[in-house]
Amino acid sequence: MRRVRHADVVVIGAGPAGLAAASAAAERGRSVLLVDQGLRPGGQIWRHRDEQALPSAARRLMARARNAGVKLVSGCRLVDAGSPNELVIDFRGRIDRHQTDAVIIATGARERFIPFPGWTLPGVTGIGGLQALLKGGLPVADTRIVLAGSGPLLLSVAAAVAQAGGRVQLVGEQAGAAALRRFAIRVLRDPAKLRQAISYRWACRSAPFRTDTWAVRAHGDGRLQSVEVSERGHLRSIRCDWLGIGSGLVPNTDLGQLLQCQVEHGAIAVDALQATSVAGVWAVGECTGVKGDEAATIEGEIAGRAAAGDAAGAGSTALQAARDSGRRFGRLLEETFAPRPEVLALATPDTILCRCEDVPMRSVDPGWTPRQAKLWARVGMGVCQGAVCGPSCTALFGWSANTVRPPLGNPSCGEWKSGLDSAD
Amino acid sequence: MARTADVTVIGAGLVGAATAVGLAEAGLSVDLYDAEFPGSGSTGAAMGHLITMDDTPAQLALTAYSCQRWRVLAPSLPEACEIDYCGTLWLASHPEELVGVRDRITAFAAHGVRAEVMEERRVREQEPNVCPGLAGAFWVPDDGVCYPPAVARALVDRAAALGAAVHSGERVTAIAPHEIHLANGSRRPAGAIVVAAGVHSPELIPGLPVVPRKGHLVITDRQPGLVRSQLIEFGYLHSAHALGSASVACNIQPRRTGQLLIGSSRELVGFDGRINRVLLNAMLERAAKFVPAVNSTRVLRTWTGFRPATPDKLPLIGRWPSLPDLWIATGHEGLGITLAPGTADLIVAGITGRPAPIDPSPYAPDRTMPTMTTAVA
Numbered sequence: 005m006r007r008v009r010h011a012d013v014v015v016i017g018a019g020p021a022g023l024a025a026a027s028a029a030a031e032r033g034r035s036v037l038l039v040d041q042g043l044r045p046g047g048q049i050w051r052h053r054d055e056q057a058l059p060s061a062a063r064r065l066m067a068r069a070r071n072a073g074v075k076l077v078s079g080c081r082l083v084d085a086g087s088p089n090e091l092v093i094d095f096r097g098r099i100d101r102h103q104t105d106a107v108i109i110a111t112g113a114r115e116r117f118i119p120f121p122g123w124t125l126p127g128v129t130g131i132g133g134l135q136a137l138l139k140g141g142l143p144v145a146d147t148r149i150v151l152a153g154s155g156p157l158l159l160s161v162a163a164a165v166a167q168a169g170g171r172v173q174l175v176g177e178q179a180g181a182a183a184l185r186r187f188a189i190r191v192l193r194d195p196a197k198l199r200q201a202i203s204y205r206w207a208c209r210s211a212p213f214r215t216d217t218w219a220v221r222a223h224g225d226g227r228l229q230s231v232e233v234s235e236r237g238h239l240r241s242i243r244c245d246w247l248g249i250g251s252g253l254v255p256n257t258d259l260g261q262l263l264q265c266q267v268e269h270g271a272i273a274v275d276a277l278q279a280t281s282v283a284g285v286w287a288v289g290e291c292t293g294v295k296g297d298e299a300a301t302i303e304g305e306i307a308g309r310a311a312a313g314d315a316a317g318a319g320s321t322a323l324q325a326a327r328d329s330g331r332r333f334g335r336l337l338e339e340t341f342a343p344r345p346e347v348l349a350l351a352t353p354d355t356i357l358c359r360c361e362d363v364p365m366r367s368v369d370p371g372w373t374p375r376q377a378k379l380w381a382r383v384g385m386g387v388c389q390g391a392v393c394g395p396s397c398t399a400l401f402g403w404s405a406n407t408v409r410p411p412l413g414n415p416s417c418g419e420w421k422s423g424l425d426s427a428d
Numbered sequence: 429m430a431r432t433a434d435v436t437v438i439g440a441g442l443v444g445a446a447t448a449v450g451l452a453e454a455g456l457s458v459d460l461y462d463a464e465f466p467g468s469g470s471t472g473a474a475m476g477h478l479i480t481m482d483d484t485p486a487q488l489a490l491t492a493y494s495c496q497r498w499r500v501l502a503p504s505l506p507e508a509c510e511i512d513y514c515g516t517l518w519l520a521s522h523p524e525e526l527v528g529v530r531d532r533i534t535a536f537a538a539h540g541v542r543a544e545v546m547e548e549r550r551v552r553e554q555e556p557n558v559c560p561g562l563a564g565a566f567w568v569p570d571d572g573v574c575y576p577p578a579v580a581r582a583l584v585d586r587a588a589a590l591g592a593a594v595h596s597g598e599r600v601t602a603i604a605p606h607e608i609h610l611a612n613g614s615r616r617p618a619g620a621i622v623v624a625a626g627v628h629s630p631e632l633i634p635g636l637p638v639v640p641r642k643g644h645l646v647i648t649d650r651q652p653g654l655v656r657s658q659l660i661e662f663g664y665l666h667s668a669h670a671l672g673s674a675s676v677a678c679n680i681q682p683r684r685t686g687q688l689l690i691g692s693s694r695e696l697v698g699f700d701g702r703i704n705r706v707l708l709n710a711m712l713e714r715a716a717k718f719v720p721a722v723n724s725t726r727v728l729r730t731w732t733g734f735r736p737a738t739p740d741k742l743p744l745i746g747r748w749p750s751l752p753d754l755w756i757a758t759g760h761e762g763l764g765i766t767l768a769p770g771t772a773d774l775i776v777a778g779i780t781g782r783p784a785p786i787d788p789s790p791y792a793p794d795r796t797m798p799t800m801t802t803a804v805a
């Protein structure tokens with residue numbers, strides 16, 4: 005028999021935002037379940053094998069959650085929710101139903117890819133994906149690696165590659181030098197971000213970093229062999245074993261959509277206390293807009309307090325000011341690293357748009373609706389349900405997000421069935 | 429507007445799309461309207477089973493004729509329409525379900541449709557993943573499957589190539605004698621009008637006996653070869669028949685991609701498209717009872733759609749008396765994909781005055797029927 009359990013607050017996602025939210029709620033006497041599909045807590049940024057190797061902020065936050073009595077379950081996924089009070093969670097193959105009074109969505113962000121010829125060749129991977137491979141122990145010593153894309157993630161992954169002994173041939177940032185200067189000035193005002201930026205740049209100091217630079221075409225016979233880049237207006241070819249790509253991050257709004265929360269500009273809409281449009285549901289961190297781990301932690305703190313009934317604590321002037329500052333930084337990120345028109349025009353009619361279903365650009369018409377593209381050309385119908393091509397289509401054609409239908413994350417039919425209500 | 433088309437078709441689901449092609453092929457000028465895009469309605473939610481059904485002689489006549497028309501149509505359709513003649517295997521749990529099946533075989537044969545009884549051993553040879561212990565099966569090899577929204581798109585393209593004017597994204601808000609009103613406030617003159625707006629037809633023709641009957645579908649990941657023919661349990665007949673209460677039945681379809689499409693459920697809840705998890709659970713239990721390996725497939729997505737249901741389970745095809753030159757083509761419930769080509773032929777025959785290929789009277793929209801409330805009760 006399926007078990008039905010209860011927690012006062014359930015937090016989905018154990019990145020910085022979720023960890024902070026769970027701790028704040030638990031410190032206020034609530035029973036808190038923190039669920040993450042990863043093997044260890046920490047989310048994307050603090051993905052790790054050895055907790056001792058993490059930055060002190062991460063270790064502090066994890067210890068805080070433990071001390072507060074948060075019940076953390078890793079390797080577990082939320083697969084369905086009939087309502088915000090009825091969550092169906094896959095505990096490594098066993099399905100449990102969880103009743104709760106409050107849900108905090110902290111499901112983070114996804115990488116955005118803008119298709120270009122050759123981007124689906126083996127050897128081409130997302131920068132974030134590459135980072136995960138590195139943390140998982142991918143041997144890169146003496147392999148040639150090119151990173152081309154946009155956003156702060158580029159530099160942090162370049163640093164990780166260099167530390168692992170990989171030879172970074174080029175770090176190409178598509179944003180222009182002027183935009184990057186404006187961004188740098190803002191970062192200079194923030195000691196923590198500045199320190200991080202300097203440490204990343206130092207770690208990959210031998211790698212050439214170029215602005216106004218992007219991958220135009222990946223070449224290879226069955227596997228990546230070289231990449232053609234446009235470097236400040238000049239084309240050149242670079243031989244490489246790995247190419248990391250990614251045009252920034254976009255909020256992962258799936259769970260918000262499943263719970264019918266309002267989504268605006270591709271992010272779950274929230275008020276000053278991080279409450280969504282649905283009663284009893286809060287959202288924090290990147291799923292409400294991409295703005296970095298510090299801001300995510302602040303938002304988690306606010307929502308954890310609010311969900312535990314401490315509205316005054318959640319609304320404190322200091323927290324609210326920090327939150328606003330995080331949001332401003334998020335807007336700056338978005339402006340600085342928005343895909344530029346030349347990059348949006350790279351795909352040819354043969355370039356794959358939807359990888360799961362092998363749909364080339366020529367099969368779709370920008371004048372369609374996303375639903376039309378799905379029904380007529382299978383765009384977003386595959387295993388990832390548009391997680392990859394959805395953000396591409398939004399950037400390329402201005403399409404709104406794909407609709408989300410249960411279940412989330414492809415559970416087996418037998419597992420999922422056992423989480424559904426039965427008549428008896 | 430410069431010209432008044434001979435016929436205005438409202439709705440570009442599979443029924444309206446096929447009708448527009450038929451009219452254009454008959455040499456008539458056609459205006460085709462769809463509120464969203466071709467195939468966006470029930471057609472975009474359907475399983476796409478092309479199936480011979482014999483609830484009543486009239487249902488058998490129209491499904492058999494339509495399946496024959498599909499055979500002619502199929503080779504001219506693009507790859508994306510995914511037409512496969514995988515056959516239907518009706519699974520019998522108890523021997524009594526097979527009682528009377530000889531008469532059905534005879535009736536099918538009278539319409540040129542092959543069918544046979546299959547004993548358990550052969551069922552398991554053809555479908556190794558079906559559970560053991562069945563009483564046997566009823567095998568209809570000529571049934572097939574298609575991908576309905578691609579067919580609607582292809583047929584609308586064909587109608588356009590034959591000169592039809594296609595108006596996608598234009599909702600018709602009202603019909604008047606020889607005139608239609610559009611959501612943007614404009615009015616367009618019309619000759620004959622065909623309402624093929626599926627479950628939304630009563631919004632244009634108040635009093636039309638059509639209600640939405642909701643169904644759930646589940647699509648899995650790719651598991652090529654797990655199931656080869658469309659598998660339906662005999663209990664499906666009772667499920668499809670009773671209009672009132674909610675019901676489920678095992679209905680598993682192999683897609684060209686290797687995916688399984690799993691149905692089916694039926695409920696009358698108006699236009700509430702939310703997923704009913706109790707019913708869905710029962711539906712998946714049914715599927716897993718007949719094919720236990722369904723449990724190990726991965727589920728990609730679940731959705732719901734609405735079948736345009738009538739009180740006597742037959743479609744409404746023909747003239748409607750409230751306005752001059754007004755024609756109806758809807759009410760096909762769970763068979764509108766199958767029945768689209770036959771429906772188109774009947775409408776074309778009616779409008780052009782040519783002889784109909786089969787007797788149209790059982791489908792006349794103004795036939796006597798139980799009222800909807802009696803049928804539901």
Ligand SMILES: Cc1cc2nc3c(=O)[nH]c(=O)nc-3n(C[C@H](O)[C@H](O)[C@H](O)COP(=O)(O)OP(=O)(O)OC[C@H]3O[C@@H](n4cnc5c(N)ncnc54)[C@H](O)[C@@H]3O)c2cc1C
Nearest residue numbers: 017019020021040041047048082111112132289290296297
């Ligand atoms: C691929 C990738 C790599 C990144 N690398 C860096 C980096 O190196 N440096 C940097 O500064 N920023 C990085 N970021 C950005 C980083 O995510 C944010 O700055 C910060 O971690 C935001 O915290 P968060 O809690 O909102 O989200 P995240 O840290 O992304 O945490 C979300 C968590 O939710 C879990 N989750 C999602 N859906 C479910 C579900 N249905 N059930 C259970 N768990 C679920 C995920 O497993 C994840 O652990 C990266 C982002 C991505 C997408």
Ligand SMILES: Cc1cc2nc3c(=O)[nH]c(=O)nc-3n(C[C@H](O)[C@H](O)[C@H](O)COP(=O)(O)OP(=O)(O)OC[C@H]3O[C@@H](n4cnc5c(N)ncnc54)[C@H](O)[C@@H]3O)c2cc1C
Nearest residue numbers: 439441443463469470471477600626643733763764765766
């Ligand atoms: C879950 C499920 C499974 C099914 N499986 C099968 C199957 O396997 N085999 C089978 O034969 N049938 C099946 N059906 C039934 C089939 O889907 C329908 O009978 C069929 O699609 C009806 O086609 P239609 O063209 O009449 O309606 P629709 O496809 O609904 O087309 C009507 C069109 O009219 C448009 N419209 C509506 N109102 C207006 C307006 N005011 N102005 C302009 N346009 C308008 C809509 O946008 C729509 O595109 C299934 C149905 C469901 C729900």
